């Protein structure tokens with residue numbers, strides 16, 4: 541915190557205080573309180589140590605989201621109870637995503653059994669208004685409210701954008717928690733508009749934001765519902781709530797860090813290096829660790845198989861990409877001699893496409909190598925294989941799809957307004 545000067549308090553809510561930062565008017569400091577509340581503040585208790593656990597939980601969750609490429613207001617931690625964020629004009633809506641029916645959904649939809657699974661996840665929105673117990677709002681109600689936040693008008697486009705980001709955030713965290721065999725049942729997030737007019741996932745994401753059921757078992761719930769359900773709050777059961785929150789905060793350590801999975805790019809000749817580096821660049825952007833190797837299946841068959849044996853013996857999950865021009869012996873030879881997945885990405889020249897492509901496609905029976913012709917496509921194909929076992933790569937792919945959605949949506953919106 542030495543490099544930041546804390547300015548005046550600009551907002552104080554039930555669980556945190558927001559301060560200006562004198563060095564930078566576009567940022568603020570969020571300080572968490574040792575306070576737990578439920579029922580729009582109707583139930584409220586001091587809980588020593590909660591601020592530290594809550595801050596650390598939020599910091600870990602936002603780091604995971606930022607790393608995957610989701611735009612959030614989170615900047616960096618600033619001591620045990622504080623973090624620095626982009627100062628936002630907050631949009632007064634809670635964006636809720638549900639994978640399973642429970643809680644208030646069951647009351648509003650009698651007859652639906654608890655645990656009913658929503659595929660795709662169900663999305664709901666609530667207007668933040670404690671006095672009226674945060675009423676549920678439709679898209680039309682949000683649009684008609686004519687919110688203007690930080691100079692941004694909240695129209696149907698912005699609502700669509702926030703709903704899509706909300707869904708992706710839920711899916712990323714759901715996948716992440718699955719690594720610890722915990723089911724993310726539902727969650728709520730909030731958005732703000734920063735000084736550049738950018739819509740960001742803001743506020744906090746901690747054990748107050750979701751329902752989390754280890755082993756998918758409601759009886760094992762580790763979120764704030766335990767506190768909401770207490771009819772008689774004692775120091776002892778407050779300690780249980782705090783222990784649960786601490787468990788969540790600690791589990792996140794196993795979730796947010798994972799070694800990047802390996803993709804080995806074999807080139808038939810060093811002259812293909814630039815093409816392979818292009819694949820490597822895209823692979824890195826998707827959370828993979830690329831490694832470049834030179835070997836020729838035609839001229840160095842034994843050596844090629846020895847290199848494959850290195851990766852087979854490593855015990856790691858590895859995807860192979862074969863880059864060989866003219867007659868591609870490399871990909872099919874690799875594919876016929878290893879169970880590791882092989883993707884051909886021949887560096888085709890316009891004058892030889894017709895002839896050369898067939899050596900990658902017309903392979904002998906018993907082989908299952910696939911073929912793509914663009915470096916980016918090779919990286920995506922490898923990432924899709926790794927995403928099946930690696931939630932961080934999965935998150936990168938999901939955010940790439942989100943980015944496609946956002947740029948089309950924004951492009952369309954700009955054209956309509958011009």
Ligand SMILES: Nc1ncnc2c1ncn2[C@@H]1O[C@H](COP(=O)(O)OP(=O)(O)OP(=O)(O)O)[C@@H](O)[C@H]1O
Nearest residue numbers: 551552553554555556613625626627628630742743
């Ligand atoms: N990045 C941010 N920039 C500016 N304000 C923020 C930011 N993140 C959160 N806030 C705001 O900080 C205030 C205090 O947060 P807190 O969660 O304690 O409020 P609250 O009492 O729960 O009220 P609310 O129901 O609005 O969340 C809220 O109004 C929240 O919207």
Ligand SMILES: [Mg+2]
Nearest residue numbers: 553554555743
């Ligand atoms: Mg709040």
